[in-house]
Amino acid sequence: MRGLTFLAQPRIGRLAGQFGLAFALAMAGAGALLYWQARAQIDDEVETSLRREQARILVPGAPQDTASIARRLNALTGGRVISDKGHMLLAPDGRAIWGRIEMAPPLSLPLPGFTDVRFRDGRPDWREGHALTARLPDGARLVIIEHSEAVENIHAMLPRTALILVIISIVVGSGAAWLFSALIAQRLARTMAAADALARGDLGQRIPDAGLDGVFAQQVAGLNRMIERMADMVHSQRQFASHLAHDLRTPLTRLRALLQADREHTDAAGRQLLERAERECRSIIAIFDALLRLSEIEAGRHPTAMAPLPLAPIIEDVAETMEPVIADAGSRLEIGALFPATIRGDVGLVHQLLVNLLDNVALHTPAQTCATISLGLAGDEAIITIADNGPGIAEAQRDRVMQPFERGAASNRPGSGLGLAIADAIMRFHDGSLELADNGPGLAVRLHFPLLVAGVTTF
Structure with missing residues (x-):
């Protein structure tokens, strides 16, 4: 079909x-x-x-x-x-x-040699002939x-x-x-x-070769070999990242526990030093946790329960959770229009996606920033928009900051540089896309989800 x-x-x-x-x-x-x-x-x-x-x-x-x-x-x-x-x-x-015989003009006096002529020999109609x-x-x-x-x-x-x-x-x-x-x-x-x-990340997919022969069969075989090789390389990279994050997370967790234990037996200066070391351990562990989540999502190993999912209640819940966090950073979060929209998705992943993006607002925008989260419809898509009036991201850097550990101009701020990479992976997991756009001033992050039932445009 x-x-x-x-x-x-x-x-x-x-x-x-x-x-x-x-x-x-x-x-x-x-x-x-x-x-x-x-x-x-x-x-x-x-x-x-x-x-x-x-x-x-x-x-x-x-x-x-x-x-x-x-x-x-x-x-x-x-x-x-x-x-x-x-x-x-x-x-x-x-x-x-x-x-x-009467010959039609202009050959009434033909030249020597062969000539095509029209003539009549007493009959009323002209006939075609060849003359010598x-x-x-x-x-x-x-x-x-x-x-x-x-x-x-x-x-x-x-x-x-x-x-x-x-x-x-x-x-x-x-x-x-x-x-x-x-x-x-x-x-x-x-x-x-x-x-x-x-x-969509299904690296086990192959091009069917049933009924093919000749050059088409050779082409499909070549493409399938290429896909097989790419799948092996991606699998190896994911395994390496996953194993590295898992293996390093365990000793770091032990180190953090030891630092907590030693803090009770040291003086004030030592406790302050141990607290700083413990914070650094928490930061490193958070990075490895993020790497593990990213690896699981991209590999499709994330335990998921895909089901019809209304987006508006999730947005309200996340906004209620993140509003104090953003307020502590000196900024404010507002909820815009929320049109009814249902997608097929994983509630845990969508919740994590919105938390990551709003956490970026708290971490990477200056005080007095105003952020707005809204939900609209456009054809067969539900679009969640998180817009702020902060410094934004230069257009030349928007593709780069979607890569793991890329942080753009905010490299001097806290964070692992994995937030947008995880958000993009979650969107691809839901057959959607993440778009970074100019908010004039500021940044607008648009999350395009395929609707479970197509609606009307509200943008």
Whole structure:
């Protein structure tokens, strides 16, 4: 079914039309070539016949004056030797000396050699013919005309035949092109389906090769080998990050416990130093926890319960939780319009997503910043917008800060640089997308979720 949808795209339809047109033009060219070949063969046969006829009249060694030729024509005509050809003797000024054939202008006085003419020999209609003209020694001209009935038939049939050929060519060419495009579209649809699944993080997806052979089978095999290699590399990287975070988190947790225990047995200066060391341990442990969460989400190992999920109640709950945190940072959080919208999602991940983004407002914006969280609808999407009037993120840095450990211009502020990376991973987990935009001034983070049921646009 997806192959037919893919085929319905304008580009594929145009491709089929172009193939059909090319096939029609090729058939028209082939028809024209056949016509000219047939015409050339007929003309060659007619010219051979005219040469033989001229040789019978202009006998070598016989008198070649006008009177002698006229007597010879009378003798041949009287003996009924001439039947399918017309003969004329023309004076140098074009006046007819012998014969009753009338030739249509501008060839009423044809030049020596072969010429296509239109003539009539007592009949009311003009006919087509091929003429051979010879100049006599006294300036007169002998014209022999053969009626080319085959050529006339070809000319009569040509428009109708050409129209039929063009129609057949367009129908056959378009049909063949459509079938070819359908085959290509079906195979491309398989590849696109696999690519979409891979983009969503399903690295176990492969392009089906059933029913393929030749170059298509080789192409699919090559792409599947590439996907297999990429999956192995990504899996190795995720395993490395996960194992590293897990293995280092354990001794750091023990170190933190030891620091807490030692703090009770030291003086004030020592306790202050131990508290600083403990805070650093908590920060490092938080980074490793974030790495583990990011690895689990990207690998699809996060324990999830995907279900219909109304977004407005979650936004209100998170805003209520994060409002004091943002207030402690000297800023304020407001709730904008919340339109009813339901998605298919994991409540824990969506909750974590919003907490991470609002925590970024508290950490990376100056005091007196005003942030607003709202929910709107746009076609088949629910869009959560978190906008602030802080310093924002330069457009050139927006793609970079989505990468793990990238913190843009806020590198001197606390944080691991994993918040946006985790948020982006959660959005991709929900088949959505995260967009960073200018709020003029400030930053607007837009979360695009696919609606469970498409709604109307409210933006």
